[in-house]
Amino acid sequence: MQKIPHAVQGIVIEIIYALAIMLCAFIIGTAILFIFK
Amino acid sequence: MILKPQIEDLKTIGYYLGKIIIGLGLFMFLPVIVGIIFREINPILDFSLGILICLSAGGALIFFCKTERDLNWMQGMIVVSLSWLVASILGAIPFYLSQHWASFLDACFDSMSGFATTGLVLVQDLDHLSHSHNIWRHLIMFMGGQGIVVVALSFLVKGMSGAFKMYVGEAREEKILPNVISTARFIWLVSIVYLVLSTLALGAVGWLNGMRPVNAFFHGACIFMAAFDTGGFTPQSQNILYYHSFPFEIITITIMILGALNFKMHYHLWMGNRREILRDIETITFFTTIMITFAITAIGLERMGIYPAPLVLFRKGFFQLISAHTGTGYATIYSQQFINSWGNLALVGIISAMALGGSASSTTGGIKMLRIGIVFKALREDIKRIVLPENAILVQKFHHIKEIFLDDKQVRAALLITLSYLMLYGIGSLVGMLFGYPFLNSLFESTSAAANVGLSCGITDVGMPAALKITYMIQMWAGRLEFISVFALIGFIVAWVKGR
Numbered sequence: 001m002q003k004i005p006h007a008v009q010g011i012v013i014e015i016i017y018a019l020a021i022m023l024c025a026f027i028i029g030t031a032i033l034f035i036f037k
Numbered sequence: 038m039i040l041k042p043q044i045e046d047l048k049t050i051g052y053y054l055g056k057i058i059i060g061l062g063l064f065m066f067l068p069v070i071v072g073i074i075f076r077e078i079n080p081i082l083d084f085s086l087g088i089l090i091c092l093s094a095g096g097a098l099i100f101f102c103k104t105e106r107d108l109n110w111m112q113g114m115i116v117v118s119l120s121w122l123v124a125s126i127l128g129a130i131p132f133y134l135s136q137h138w139a140s141f142l143d144a145c146f147d148s149m150s151g152f153a154t155t156g157l158v159l160v161q162d163l164d165h166l167s168h169s170h171n172i173w174r175h176l177i178m179f180m181g182g183q184g185i186v187v188v189a190l191s192f193l194v195k196g197m198s199g200a201f202k203m204y205v206g207e208a209r210e211e212k213i214l215p216n217v218i219s220t221a222r223f224i225w226l227v228s229i230v231y232l233v234l235s236t237l238a239l240g241a242v243g244w245l246n247g248m249r250p251v252n253a254f255f256h257g258a259c260i261f262m263a264a265f266d267t268g269g270f271t272p273q274s275q276n277i278l279y280y281h282s283f284p285f286e287i288i289t290i291t292i293m294i295l296g297a298l299n300f301k302m303h304y305h306l307w308m309g310n311r312r313e314i315l316r317d318i319e320t321i322t323f324f325t326t327i328m329i330t331f332a333i334t335a336i337g338l339e340r341m342g343i344y345p346a347p348l349v350l351f352r353k354g355f356f357q358l359i360s361a362h363t364g365t366g367y368a369t370i371y372s373q374q375f376i377n378s379w380g381n382l383a384l385v386g387i388i389s390a391m392a393l394g395g396s397a398s399s400t401t402g403g404i405k406m407l408r409i410g411i412v413f414k415a416l417r418e419d420i421k422r423i424v425l426p427e428n429a430i431l432v433q434k435f436h437h438i439k440e441i442f443l444d445d446k447q448v449r450a451a452l453l454i455t456l457s458y459l460m461l462y463g464i465g466s467l468v469g470m471l472f473g474y475p476f477l478n479s480l481f482e483s484t485s486a487a488a489n490v491g492l493s494c495g496i497t498d499v500g501m502p503a504a505l506k507i508t509y510m511i512q513m514w515a516g517r518l519e520f521i522s523v524f525a526l527i528g529f530i531v532a533w534v535k536g537r
Contacts, residue, residue, distance in 0.1 A: 009309065010308070018290065018291040026351050029347055
C-alpha cells in the first residue's frame with residue numbers, strides 16, 4: 001500500500017526537476033540578454 | 038574460421054520475428070477502432086489489409102519456423118535488428134494506401150521515423166489526414182519508444198533468457214527489475230500513468246484555448262505519445278506552433294524532459310529513493326549539458342537580435358533546445374528559420390544538443406548522458422593522476438543508482454559508441470553534401486536523423502533524392518539500436534557468405 005504515495009512523490013520530484021531546468025534556463029537566457037546587450 | 042549459420046539458426050530467428058509481426062498486426066486493430074468511432078470507412082479498409090498481411094506473414098513464419106529452442110545472443114540481436122526493418126515496411130502499408138505519401142519509400146521513411154522516434158516526415162497534406170492514420174503515426178512512435186521488442190516481451194514472449202537478449206539488443210542494457218518481463222511491464226506502467234496525466238493536462242489547456250473537447254483530448258493524447266517517447270510527430274503540419282499557447286509549451290517541455298529520464302531513475306524515484314535525482318551521474322550531466330548548450334544557443338540568438346525579450350528567447354530558443362537535447366523534434370518555429378534567422382553559433386548549440394541526447398534506457402537517441410558522464414569522469418581522473426604525486430592511489434567512482442567503480446572497460450565501451458555516433462553523423466553529412474546541400478545544413482539534418490531527433494532545417498522534403506532518404510532511414514535505424522544489433526546483423530550476413 002505504501003507504493004502509491006511513493007509513486008506520487010516520485011512523479012512530483014520528476015516534475016520539480018523539469019521545472020528547475022526551465023527556471024535555470026530562463027535565468028541564463030535573461031542574464032545573457034542583459035550581459036551582451 | 039567463421040562458422041556458417043545453420044538452418045536451425047534461421048528457424049529460431051524466423052519464429053521470434055513471426056511473433057513480433059503478429060504483435061504489430063494486433064496493434065493495427067486500435068486505428069480500426071478509431072476509424073469506427075470517427076466513421077472513416079477507407080482508413081478501416083487500409084488497416085484491415087495491413088492486419089491481414091501482418092497476421093499472414095507472422096503466422097506463416099511461426100508455422101514454418103516452429104521451434105522449442107531459446108534465442109542465443111547472436112539470434113536475439115538479429116531478431117531485434119530485423120524486426121525494426123520489417124516493422125517499418127509493414128507499418129507503412131496503411132500509410133501508402135491512404136495516398137498521403139507520394140511513394141512507398143516515403144511511407145517507409147515516415148514509418149521508420151515513427152518507430153525510431155525520430156519525427157522527420159514526408160507526409161503530404163497532414164492537416165487532412167484521417168484520425169485513424171494519425172493515431173497510427175503516434176502509436177508506432179509510442180511502440181518504438183517503448184521498444185518494439187519490449188511490447189512483444191510484455192505480451193507474447195515467454196522464455197526469460199531469449200527475452201533478455203532481445204531486450205539488450207534494443208539498446209536497453211539496464212534491467213530495472215531482476216526479471217526482464219517485469220521490467221518491460223514497469224516501462225508500460227510509467228508510460229500509461231503519464232499518458233493519463235498528460236492527456237488530461239494538454240487536453241484541458243487545448244479545451245480552454247477554444248478547441249472542441251474531443252479534438253483537444255485527441256491532440257493531447259497524440260502530443261503526449263510523441264513527446265514522452267521523444268518522437269516528435271504532431272497531428273498538425275504547423276507542429277507545436279499550431280497551439281500558440283505558453284502553458285501548452287510548458288507542459289510539453291515537462292513531458293519531453295520526463296521522457297529523457299532513464300526508466301531505472303523513474304523506478305527508484307517511484308520507489309521512494311528521492312535523493313537519486315540529485316546524485317545520479319546522468320541527471321547531473323543532463324542538467325549541465327542543457328545549460329551549456331542553451332548558453333551557446335542563447336548567445337548566438339542574442340547576436341542575431343531576433344528574440345530580444347527574455348520570455349520570447351525562452352519560448353523560442355529554449356523550446357527548440359530542449360526538443361533537440363531530448364531528441365523529440367517538436368518545434369515552435371518554421372524549419373527554414375533555423376538557417377535563415379538563427380545564425381551559425383545558435384545552430385552549433387542545437388546540433389551539439391541533438392548529438393548528446395538524453396539518458397540511457399530512456400526513449401531518446403544520441404550518444405546518451407551516461408556515456409558523456411563516464412567519459413568526462415575518466416578525463417577528470419586522468420588529469421588528477423597527472424597532478425597528484427606518482428604514488429598516490431586514486432579510487433575512481435561514479436554514482437548511477439549505486440556507487441560504481443570506474444574501470445577502463447566502461448570507458449572504452451562509452452568511447453566506442455560515442456565514436457560510432459560521431460562517424461554516423463559525419464557520414465550522413467557527407468552524403469548530404471554530395472547532393473549539393475551546404476555543410477551546416479547537412480550536418481544539422483544528419484545529426485537530427487541519426488540521433489533520432491526530428492528537427493529539420495528544410496532538407497527533409499518529398500523532393501529530396503531517394504538515396505538521401507535511404508541514408509537517413511539507415512541512420513535512424515542504426516542510431517536507435519545503438520549499433521550493436523546492426524553490427525550483429527552485418528556479422529551474420531558475412532558469416533552466411535564467407536563461413537564454412
